[in-house]
Amino acid sequence: MISTIIPTFKTPEALDLCLTSCIQGQGQDNQIIVVVDGFYDLNKEILEKHKDSIEILNLEENVGTCRATNLGVFNASNELVLIVNDDNVFPHLWDNIIHNYQPNSVVSPNQIEPYPSMFSQFIIKDLGRDPKIFNLEKFWEFEISLPIKEKTDETGSTFPFLMSKRNFLKIGGFAEDYPSPSGFVADWEFFMKCKMNEMKMIRTYEKQFYHFVSLSAKTPEQVEISRQYETNCHEYAKYKWGTYIKHNSQNNLKFL
Numbered sequence: 097m098i099s100t101i102i103p104t105f106k107t108p109e110a111l112d113l114c115l116t117s118c119i120q121g122q123g124q125d126n127q128i129i130v131v132v133d134g135f136y137d138l139n140k141e142i143l144e145k146h147k148d149s150i151e152i153l154n155l156e157e158n159v160g161t162c163r164a165t166n167l168g169v170f171n172a173s174n175e176l177v178l179i180v181n182d183d184n185v186f187p188h189l190w191d192n193i194i195h196n197y198q199p200n201s202v203v204s205p206n207q208i209e210p211y212p213s214m215f216s217q218f219i220i221k222d223l224g225r226d227p228k229i230f231n232l233e234k235f236w237e238f239e240i241s242l243p244i245k246e247k248t249d250e251t252g253s254t255f256p257f258l259m260s261k262r263n264f265l266k267i268g269g270f271a272e273d274y275p276s277p278s279g280f281v282a283d284w285e286f287f288m289k290c291k292m293n294e295m296k297m298i299r300t301y302e303k304q305f306y307h308f309v310s311l312s313a314k315t316p317e318q319v320e321i322s323r324q325y326e327t328n329c330h331e332y333a334k335y336k337w338g339t340y341i342k343h344n345s346q347n348n349l350k351f352l
Contacts, residue, residue: 097124097125097126097127097174097176097191098124098126098127098174098176098177098178098191098194098258099126099127099129099169099172099173099174099176099177099178099261100118100126100127100128100129100177100178100180101129101131101165101168101169101172101177101178101179101180102114102115102118102128102129102130102131102168102180102181102182103131103133103161103164103165103168103181103182104130104131104132104133104139104182105133105134105135105158105161105182106135106138107182107183107227107311108138108139108141108142109226109227109228110182110183110227110308110311111130111139111142111182112142112145112146112227113185113227113230113232114180114182114183114184114185114186114227115128115130115142115145115146115149115150116146116232117185117186117187117190117232118180118186118190119146119149119150120232121186121187121188121189121190121236122186122189122190122191123189123191123192124191126174126191127151127172127173127174128149128150128151129150129151129152129153129168129171129172130143130146130150130151130152130153131153131155131164131165131167131168132152132153132154132155133155133158133159133160133161133164134155134156134157134158134159135158136154136156151171153167153168153171155167158277160272160276160277160278160279161270161277161278161279161282162269162270162271162272162274162279162282163270163272165179165269165270165279166269166270166272169261169264169265169269172261174261175260175261175262176194176197176258176259176260176261177258177259177260177261177264178193178256178257178258179255179256179257180255180256180305181255181256181307183227183307183308183309183311184207184255184256184305184306184307184308185227185230185232185235185305185306185307185308186305187205187235187236187239187240187303187304187305187306188236188239188240189303190205190303190305192302192303193205193258193300193302193303194258195302196248196258196298196300196302197258197259198296198298199260200263200294200295200296201259201295201296201297201298202252202253202257202258202259202263202287202290202295202296202297202298203252203257203258203259203298203299203300204252204253204254204255204256204257204258204297204298204299204300205256205258205299205300205301205302205303205304205305206218206219206299206300206301206303206304206305207219207254207256207304207305207306207307208220208221208223208235208238208239208304208305208306208307209221209306209307209308209309210222210223210224210225210308210309211309214343214345215254215348216345217249217251217299217348219242219304221238223235223238223306225308227308227311235306239303239304239306242301242304244301245301245302246301246302247300247301248298248299248300248301248302249298249299250296250297250298250299250347251297251299251346251347251348252287252297252298252299252348253287253290253291253297253347253348253349253350254299254348255283256305259290259295263290263293263295266293267286267289267290267292267293268289269286270282270283270286271285271286273332273336274329274332274333275325275328275329275332276325276326276328276329277325278322278325280322280325280326280328280329280330281326281329281330281332281333281341282329284333284341284343284350285333285337285341285350287348287349287350288341288349288350288351288352291349291350291351297347297348297349299348310322337352338352339352340352
């Protein structure tokens with residue numbers, strides 16, 4: 097079985113859909129850990145709704161995505177952990193991705209997004225941009241109908257991802273020192289360290305998650321703040337590693 101880690105912040109409608117799809121879409125009774133990174137009262141109704149199927153890790157204050165994710169993994173009781181953002185929607189029988197796991201690998205199920213993406217592997221299909229009115233059954237029907245189920249390649253290094261808890265801890269989890277609560281660039285560093293430790297970065301097309309993209313940064317002011325955070329984090333990575341962390345657009349590998 098899988099321990100699924102879902103950090104959440106201030107998007108209760110997205111969390112509701114994420115949990116509904118996760119719980120109803122699983123083939124086994126997996127561990128589902130929701131890490132509440134502050135703002136518990138904002139998410140309380142959704143957490144109560146799903147309380148019989150999830151474990152709640154209430155951090156009481158906002159500690160940032162990286163630390164929240166790390167703490168979630170620390171509480172995982174299964175060896176395989178799946179890290180998923182709360183603005184993702186799980187496909188039907190999502191836990192079948194366990195079949196694609198190999199020792200010393202990181203498995204990224206592909207994603208469907210409503211907007212053009214920097215990741216050429218993603219499927220661009222607008223199935224909805226508002227989690228409050230998203231049609232889960234329609235998404236499941238579309239996802240099941242995709243003709244590329246047998247395909248895998250080595251273009252992983254994106255969320256969501258499945259890996260062993262031991263390997264996650266071996267590389268130190270997500271670095272908590274980046275100057276952003278959203279974990280900008282820390283994810284690039286994480287995947288870079290996975291590759292440095294000779295892990296195989298697999299992408300599977302057997303199951304594809306839906307991703308809403310940036311639900312929490314809609315206004316021009318929020319977008320500008322996010323851009324500044326990202327710039328600061330790239331500069332911090334250069335300070336830390338001596339050069340910027342780069343992204344290979346062909347295979348998604350992160351490197352110096």
